[in-house]
Amino acid sequence: MDTLSYKTISANKETVKKEWVVVDATDQVLGRLGSKVAKLLRGKYKPNFTPHVDCGDNVIIINADKVKLTGNKWTDRVYLSYTGYPGGQREMTPARLLAKPNGADRLMRKVVKGMLPKNRLADKVLSNLYVYAGSEHKHQAQNPKLIDINQYK
Numbered sequence: 001m002d003t004l005s006y007k008t009i010s011a012n013k014e015t016v017k018k019e020w021v022v023v024d025a026t027d028q029v030l031g032r033l034g035s036k037v038a039k040l041l042r043g044k045y046k047p048n049f050t051p052h053v054d055c056g057d058n059v060i061i062i063n064a065d066k067v068k069l070t071g072n073k074w075t076d077r078v079y080l081s082y083t084g085y086p087g088g089q090r091e092m093t094p095a096r097l098l099a100k101p102n103g104a105d106r107l108m109r110k111v112v113k114g115m116l117p118k119n120r121l122a123d124k125v126l127s128n129l130y131v132y133a134g135s136e137h138k139h140q141a142q143n144p145k146l147i148d149i150n151q152y153k
């Protein structure tokens with residue numbers, strides 16, 4: 001006879017319920033927004049969170065070009081990359097990255113990717129992120145719901 005009244009429910013790919021949500025990034029601090037979006041993508045706000053399953057939502061970020069950084073981080077923070085050649089270390093500031101084509105998308109993905117675990121599941125989870133610089137997006141057919149990201153911890 002089973003005497004336990006509660007069973008641990010482990011979600012899998014068939015039982016997970018993924019939703020589409022829209023997050024407005026206007027006047028949001030970049031790092032705080034990135035950490036909350038990373039939690040949404042992983043599904044950590046859901047009661048049936050399972051660490052090894054992609055159980056998070058599909059997140060659409062609009063107005064990503066209107067994000068804020070506190071202090072002098074627009075010019076003082078440096079992102080390093082390496083081309084693979086000798087002397088090929090490149091540095092980029094958030095202001096220069098945002099000025100490039102698709103800069104808002106690249107900046108937001110860089111921030112969110114750094115807050116995800118470093119494994120194969122992170123690549124799958126990051127593919128559920130859609131970033132747009134303006135207020136228009138092409139996912140109206142999915143009926144996404146607009147959420148207030150400040151409600152989440």
